[in-house]
Amino acid sequence: MKLPKGEADHPGLIIVQIDGLSRTQFEHAISKGNLPFLSKLIRREHFTVESFYSGVPSTTPAVQGEIFYGVRAAVPGFQFLHRASGKVMRMYEAESAAVIEDELRSRNEEPLLQDGSSYSNIYRAGASFTRYCSQDLASTEVMRRANPLKWFVLGIAYLPKLLRMAGLAALEFVIAIADAFKGLYAREKALSELLFVPARVVVCIILREAVRFRILLDIERGVPVIHGNLLGYDEQSHRRGPRSEFAHWTLKGIDRAIRDIYRAGDHSVYRDYEVIIYSDHGQEHTVPYERKHGRELHAALAEVFSSGPMAGTAVWMRRNSDLLGNTVGRFRNLVGLRPDTSAASGVPQPDSQVIVTAMGPLGHIYFPRPLTVAELEGYVTELIRVAGVPLVLRPQQDGTVQATNARGTWSLPAQADEVLGASHPFLEEVAQDLVSLCFHENAGDLVISGWNPNGQPLSFPMENGAHCGPGSEETRGFLLVPDRIRRWHHARLPATGARVRGEDLHKIVRHFLNRDGIPEEKSAEKRGGRKELSLRVMTYNIHSCVGLDRKIRPERVARVINHFDPDIVAVQEVDCHRVRSRGHDQAQLIAEHLRMSHVFHAMFEEERERYGIAIFSRYPLTTVKSGYLTEADPRLFKEARGAIWVKVATEEGRSFHFLNTHFGLGRAERLQQAEVLLGDEWLGSLPATEPVVVAGDFNSGPRSRALQGFQRRFQDVQRVLPGHVPIPTFSSAFPLLRIDHLFVSKHFTVDGIGKPVSPVARMASDHLPLFAELTLQ
Template sequence: MVQIDGLSRAQLEKAVQEGNMPFLARLIRRKHFTLENFYSGVPSTTPAVQGEIFYGVRAAVPSFQFLCRDQAKILRMYEAEAAAEIEQEMLKECSEPLLKGGHSYSNIYRAGSVRSRYCSQDLAPDELLRQLHPLKTVLLSIAYAPRILRMIGLAILEAVLGLVDAVKGLYEREDFLTEMAFVPARVVVCIALREMIRFRVLLDIERGVQTIHANFLGYDEQSHRRGPSSDFAHWTLKGIDRAIRDIYRAANHSTYRDYELMIYSDHGQEATEPYERRFGRGLDTALAGVFARGPLDGAPVWMRKMPELVGNTLDRCRNLMGLKPKNQCSDGTPDPAKEIIVTAMGPIGHIYLPKKPVDAEMVDYARAMIVEAGIPLVMWRKPDGEIAAMNSRGLWALAGDRAEVLGEKHPFLDETSEDLAQLCRHRHAGDFVISGWDPRGKPLTFPMENGAHCGPGSEETRGFLLVPDRIRRWHLSHLARTADRVRGEDLRKIALHFLGRDGVREERVPEQSVRRKDLPLRVMTYNIHSCVGIDGKIRPERVARVINHFDPDIVAVQEVDAHRSRSRGHDQAQLIADHLRMTHVFQTMLEEEKERYGIAVFARFPFKILKAAHLTPADRKIFREARGAIWLKIEPEGGAPFHFINTHFGLGRNERRQQAEELLGNAWLGGLSDDEPVILCGDFNTGPRSPVFARLRSRLRDAQLAVEGHKPCATFSSVKPLLRIDHVFVSRHFSVEAIERPDTPTAVIASDHLPLCVELTLHANGCDK
């Protein structure tokens, strides 16, 4: 899993269109990935989103910086101690971190990984010393000297560009020290960190590490500084695109694993105006004037100085070098019982009061913050638990007036308002929650930054997800709400299902994971070529991934090995069934001692085996294999039963005729009445113009000819499909809704055949369609 920190879907599309991410553009164009919306939730910040992805916990934190009420101290989530504390809290709610047994790079949390680097917890000085291996570092430096020299060259280039950018900033009247401080910061974050992550991920792929999660920070850092659509922010995407290219290629050529790559952004960024630039004063000064009267008058007013962008970036660099952050308040530990505490690292801020006023006074303070301090949005929790929201247009109830607060064109209006309400109820949230979001004007951010996130804005909550097509179908059919957007907890379920860790085989399937009952019956036939791909690699898991692409209900496969030395002794049917989480039946066509070879059926529905036998016997004199079929009666829960037959015909013309006649005889299909629904599929080794095909069509319909406007598609060979020899035949009881045949790189390489998938609807009284 690759995270591009802070890149909204709109900015991704802009980068693709303008040529800044050519590799991702090519993958999308060639249908390797489908581009989907990723909804970050609120707060739209990495600690909250990663908490939801890694642990399934929504809004683990109320913002990037906040007051921990239990310990009366300020937590900032790139600090090792803060990240460790929040992670321990999430472990109490979820004992199955997503990265359990895997590796984690440049994330907030380790998430159960056995190895992590550049994560918040790894940047503590004692942890850096523990991970330091001088001899290994020297050996790796020698072995990978060319790559290290390349990184040094890129760093020099980035430094030059940074100086050019600094001159541009000075021309635009930016602060000189701030501009110069960013030159080394961008080299560290945009080049050094990116290349170290890239190097480690490639090394992990070589080793066959099962689960890897890497977060690239460069765009997010540059976007904070110059804005999300700035040229310099988009410049960093070129390097990230090249890193993803290398990771993708290494994963595809892995000897040990059949890797899948998912790429996503945890959130986007809004183009913002800093509060101080708009009003000519800091937020702390403005709030001091608001609260220096009324019931709080006379109470010591203590304002936590908001860390600004340059301080945050320098602190990140200091953390990487094992040094403590310098951007600390020198006033000591805050006292919430006596001081007004403000935390506002971004467009969301929290105001903690030593004594909460009554609701009428809360309204007065909120109005003063809007009128006198110019804060766009102020929210608080009322005594009845409802969330009040005030902006320049009036006082609103967040639940009922969400369009007035967030804007009626917000892409996730309902869910964002619910998440924003939960944020205001968070146990570490302030008595007031302030926001720079204004749907009718340019958003504000409280630090000095031109791009910001954490709030409920339409861009900052709308990231993206690039998901491989063969994974996508599962979440569309099992997680119905993900049709228009995926959020963190959904991405977690998708990843756990892919890894086989969602527990659906051992436990009762959760309601939200059950395939939607309103979908048509999906049937597949697939000659898997003993799981030997055209690259010569034996990969049952890869075949299972291709099957999973369709999320079928019933699968008929041919050329299946069991305990054969040529296929490493695997029981391929069992391995695939385990991966699909389906029950299965296997029928032997060839048996030599313990080695077997035959056909199989996988089904998610209960079934009865009516018959599994040979249609024609083997003939050693003419080197002819035995050929047979499996006949099941499928009994869906709450649905009408039907018959299902999987077969594999021979290579000789005469034997195919014999097999067809046997299959249509009284011992098989001929013994069924016309009222019985039947599906017959398999590899018939014969085309649509042959006598055998015509004979089968005298009893059943060819599914590929039953869809109006569909051009029948060939399935052999997978590299250049020219022959239509894999077929699905159905009785008059079924209407054919759709036909699919994949052309993804994995499907092309997994076998010498492509699978054929048919969507059907069963009608009790028959159907002419």
């Protein structure tokens, strides 16, 4: 593996999908201690939990199509008839995934994972490197990638990790055997219980560890964007139900894998990484159709279509009643076996057979010829009465959908509450998505669903947990997102205040990767509805952009600043063309990342090398004065210290003065610098009617003599905010000292103080930033 040299200017993004974990079950797992690391991220690391809306169908190939390509309802289900080819698709099969991804590519110029990596996903999404995705499991692809010598060398190099994987697999095998006996005791089918044991070990442990290992390697390689899907919980939930202890047990291993990935990204040498964690959908606790009705769905549908216009027409259905979820199917793919077609009634013939696809709680019925409205209505009635299907959907010519259940016939989207239940968290959006689903080019002539708003839903295979339909749990996953990323999407995508869906996440990621061409918003109106004359100000000693990890990263400093979305920023210890900081003009680089104007004043100059302080501003500014407060004294090892004074003009026609300074280390020189800055040549010349903000690293505590004059004339923002406990800013690793300050004149009120303790802020400099929200009266 060839490692990159130097350091990347832009951060990377790691996206981890926990397949099938609803927000309800996520919160339950947090409360029970099954996700300790994710709980820590929420409590301490500036991550926020949001609701992720899957859309309908609530299944991975549809959701990933929306995330990776920005296309809603890429498929009408996990299994469906592809009308153009006449083939029945199952989306974990290589051929099916390839066909649909080609169609998605034709509708979108750049897939989301371009130049990145894709692991255990349905789609490759343009990634340069992929493993364990549906298309990777084609026999020809497996043979093409086979390289015994390479695998032998890797096995020797990573022997400890492989032994760890083997140990975890052995432990899971023992647990799986115990679980199988529990299933037999509960009168589950013996064959499916035995088949699930090796399938569970491969899918839930070996695949998880392989994805974890690959992502760790990618972090070392500095890959810009990585997406990995962890399947274990989803597969266990299909078998035992989403609330089961065995399903929640798998979350502990997933949590550890995410912990390792997060820490590796946090300590990456080449590139900084942000992490997004989400679930593509949830699961409903379901009753299998066969268990409730005493016969398979295929037998019931054969009875329904034995009379009427389809009398004498064969019903084709891939009967997977003794498979729980798609674990065994995934297992067959992973170990290179051909797809299971033994239960199918031969090759489907759409021109002469009724084709039924029902892999989950949502199914499609395709007729070999068009039927009249009356004929379709007759079959809708029989599906409810004879087959006991909870919900049948039929598209109408006026663009609406007729929805029939045991209580009557309703119209979607207008009567969504009668079909879905009035308490559904995404009622209107789900109703509209159901309508769109029924008009999908590959949808059936009739769509059947196990959803029942007044009782436990059904799933057509033998599974105790299911998803694909419109249920309140299966459509509601979660999104765990860093606050810095969250701030942008809440400002730019208003609907995400209530939920984030796949197309939103697509836009969020593209913006983070600088692929959308959208600049940071600059007007107060566009940045979250802020008050008309509110201002966000910051002071930050950036330590020449040298972090505690010794990495020189101006872009990382810009990310810390940008997290708070300030209007004006005072920074100290800024390098310009210095050899020690790779020759960067740091003020210019940071200003470009922030999309702000800036001024810089050097306190040290030697040939091209300079070192000093700077101000960044969203608003136009005019330099009033910049210069030294005290000169350098080489005999006493004292640096020159100075200040920058600008006048800022806001969009509302108001103006204020802003000063940035950096005091020295010696007590005597700080007293002298304070006296000069408050004297007639600087602040003393300002009339009392002029609003002013003074910011900087004063190297002095709030009770020091050097600050007494500032505290008499100005307000210390950390002291005047009711209920606020002042925040120390030095050092960033163990903040103990309050030496960075913001002073404001009486023209300002202090509305809030930002909390700067995020992982990136702690690492980017030896100081933490100080941020305040102000209102100019």
